[in-house]
């Protein structure tokens with residue numbers, strides 16, 4: 001049965017809207033969404049804006065009842081205030097929509113070639129063609145060159161080059177292979193060469209692309225704890241100002257009665273301050289600026305991550321990234337390229353090179369890790385040992401590699417009078433212990449060879465055998481080579497300047513670890529780390545009150561990725577790692593964390609700066625409006641009216657217009673974020689307090705004055 005190769009997905013042109021300045025067309029395009037957001041059923045989630053909307057409804061009723069230019073002007077601008085706030089959110093959300101559209105195209109319907117009763121190494125498994133949507137977890141499918149991978153999963157057999165441009169926007173093909181830490185494949189991507197067998201890991205309808213779509217659309221964005229706390233603070237401030245405005249009324253009524261001679265105005269009459277003015281005063285005082293921009297700031301932060309090919313499933317993690325103290329990195333595949341390849345067999349104690357190669361190959365026949373496969377290939381190339389099918393030795397029992405035992409191997413039964421034989425290969429310490437446990441004595445020679453390889457940053461794998469009736473003995477060492485990714489040192493230096501300590505953790509021995517750590521320029525390392533050691537290290541750091549970020553790719557990293565405050569998994573990694581973390585880096589670049597930290601810091605700084613600005617702004621407005629209002633009743637207060645605004649009506653109108661316009665003016669800043677430069681937190685804080693606090697106080701004085709002059713000049717109904 002053959003399946004039709006589905007058409008290639010459209011070359012993904014990653015739809016990214018630059019993080020630059022706001023395009024007016026974008027505002028226009030987001031208008032329908034902004035209007036929809038006026039619905040009180042959704043708006044109530046933003047308490048500040050909800051109050052403004054209630055106020056606008058109230059003044060609308062008042063204006064209809066008792067029409068005046070002043071009343072209508074205020075009413076229109078109150079509605080505009082809510083609309084501008086909605087616009088900020090809609091524009092922020094709109095930026096992910098184009099990208100979601102591109103992703104939807106990648107999520108095309110495909111057919112899957114499902115294998116029935118598949119078992120590892122099976123030569124001709126039975127095949128059936130099903131719709132990709134019918135696939136269940138643990139189904140096994142085969143995908144060949146030219147075909148689209150029907151679902152997310154792990155490669156369980158074979159190696160292939162895969163075009164992942166549909167999700168990463170990167171056109172260079174990537175290698176996906178079974179066994180190692182590069183085994184995860186994503187549904188919707190296309191196999192370019194060879195054939196792989198994939199075990200499906202996704203639940204139906206919960207594919208990676210589905211999750212990406214809802215992420216970039218902002219549908220699954222949850223408010224972060226800090227954001228919720230700030231929202232509560234804003235709601236509390238709103239209530240305080242509401243009470244303040246209400247208690248103003250008796251004072252006004254009393255004053256008016258007291259100053260009986262003063263004529264009724266639109267601002268104050270025999271019933272006290274008019275409803276229009278009370279609502280205006282309230283809106284001017286409550287923190288509308290930050291209330292309007294808060295959600296846009298959060299969405300924009302997530303969006304900035306997406307622009308850098310990072311998918312964050314938790315907003316909390318994005319915030320935590322801004323405060324990270326310690327970064328843990330896995331060595332193989334994270335700091336190094338990760339395709340550890342066998343380059344040399346180094347026999348010891350008079351063992352013939354061919355004998356070592358033969359034993360190493362036997363122990364690797366069923367080893368689906370890249371390391372294991374490279375040993376089989378090296379034995380074939382250097383010693384002409386044909387890669388025997390593991391089926392050739394039907395009675396052999398293969399011992400798979402685990403990060404826990406740090407060994408793999410084979411048990412061969414005694415046959416035809418020959419004694420039973422067991423072969424192990426793995427980390428020196430682990431294999432030496434196995435040798436000792438089986439009656440052997442590891443020689444000094446092994447240690448020398450192992451240390452020699454380790455000192456260069458290579459990974460030594462000791463090969464040993466145990467034949468029934470004899471003590472176990474080491475046969476030699478396999479030299480696995482790996483390469484440190486380029487540019488690591490500069491990036492780690494940059495992290496140091498940001499106050500972040502980098503620690504490399506590896507299952508490799510301390511000597512290898514030291515060599516790689518020095519070459520890459522990390523601050524510290526932890527060697528011979530089992531999964532639980534990684535976890536313990538993170539817990540230890542966290543107990544000291546530090547926020548920990550971790551990048552990793554392997555299944556053995558999964559617990560640590562889940563425990564870390566920020567867990568970034570490489571897209572090349574295993575499904576388990578990608579599930580466990582709270583971010584996936586589509587570029588699989590471990591130093592991406594620098595950018596993630598910068599975005600996190602920028603998010604925190606932007607929110608802080610705009611909150612400062614918003615509150616300073618409102619305090620300034622207080623001093624601009626109150627004197628103007630009461631000057632009508634107490635002419636003697638005129639001295640306080642330092643701004644010399646034309647009339648109470650024009651003062652209030654100017655304040656409301658200013659209040660609304662400031663939202664629009666700040667939308668680009670909310671989306672782009674306040675610039676972050678590496679420096680200490682306290683320096684940043686004081687600088688921002690100065691700029692945004694003082695700026696926030698000064699801006700309304702200037703803005704309201706200008707508006708006041710313009711209003712009196714151009715609007716006939718207001719003097």
Ligand SMILES: Nc1ncnc2c1ncn2[C@@H]1O[C@H](COP(=O)(O)OP(=O)(O)OP(=O)(O)O)[C@@H](O)[C@H]1O
Pocket residue numbers: 330331332333367369371372401402403404406407408425426427428459460461505506507508509554556
């Ligand atoms: N296929 C294999 N068979 C036998 N031993 C192996 C195999 N692969 C790796 N090892 C040994 O086990 C050790 C631990 O491997 P593991 O993959 O857990 O850690 P690691 O990948 O080196 O660590 P990290 O990825 O955290 O840097 C390796 O250093 C190596 O000595």
Ligand SMILES: [K+]
Pocket residue numbers: 283284285286287288289618659
């Ligand atoms: K306000």
Ligand SMILES: [Mg+2]
Pocket residue numbers: 181330332333554
């Ligand atoms: Mg690893």
